[in-house]
Amino acid sequence: MMELKEIEDLIKAISKFPGLGPKSAKRIILKLINNKDEIMKPTINALVNVFKNISRCNYCGTLKSSKDDCNGCTNCENLKKKYSKICVVENIADQWNIENTNIFNGYFHILGGTISGSVGKSQKLLIDSLVERVKKQNIEEVIVATSATVEGQTTAYYIEETLKNSNVKISKLAQGLPVGGEIEALDDGTLFSAFKNRTQF
Numbered sequence: 001m002m003e004l005k006e007i008e009d010l011i012k013a014i015s016k017f018p019g020l021g022p023k024s025a026k027r028i029i030l031k032l033i034n035n036k037d038e039i040m041k042p043t044i045n046a047l048v049n050v051f052k053n054i055s056r057c058n059y060c061g062t063l064k065s066s067k068d069d070c071n072g073c074t075n076c077e078n079l080k081k082k083y084s085k086i087c088v089v090e091n092i093a094d095q096w097n098i099e100n101t102n103i104f105n106g107y108f109h110i111l112g113g114t115i116s117g118s119v120g121k122s123q124k125l126l127i128d129s130l131v132e133r134v135k136k137q138n139i140e141e142v143i144v145a146t147s148a149t150v151e152g153q154t155t156a157y158y159i160e161e162t163l164k165n166s167n168v169k170i171s172k173l174a175q176g177l178p179v180g181g182e183i184e185a186l187d188d189g190t191l192f193s194a195f196k197n198r199t200q201f
């Protein structure tokens, strides 16, 4: 068995990736070592660029590149198209899943986790800026698309309470989401009907 410290350290790091254990980590590392120029080098460069340039927008919660013009965020600031709806999700993976289904035309707002959940505890939950966006961007409907978990539903309730007096329609995805269902993991059909049959608070 390998006992090189460099490799052991890398196995430890890569084992922490979602869906990977030590076994697949070792396979990845071998692939990298055997293809230093073709795979390892471009991977390192891409990682360095992401590390240096990509960060979370403190306003809408999406990922942005500091290389973009004026250091702006294209999700909340520079959108040429104006929408009247905003969809509130916990994580960027939820947004990606909703975007893939093409069922929603509007802005996204990424909270960065849930109120009581352990997810994203290190991140600030972007609720104040949601209230601000709703006012500033003339939003007519806020669609709360948090998970069908206790934390997700508590968060939805909290958002409803917070926005109650701001004269905006607040809806949430239809019941019938599988309990414990995370938005990022839902299939197209389930997401589609959850959006279509969304209910007002």
Ligand SMILES: [Zn+2]
Pocket (backbone or CB within 6 Å): 057, 058, 059, 060, 061, 062, 073, 074, 075, 076, 077
């Ligand atoms: Zn933004």
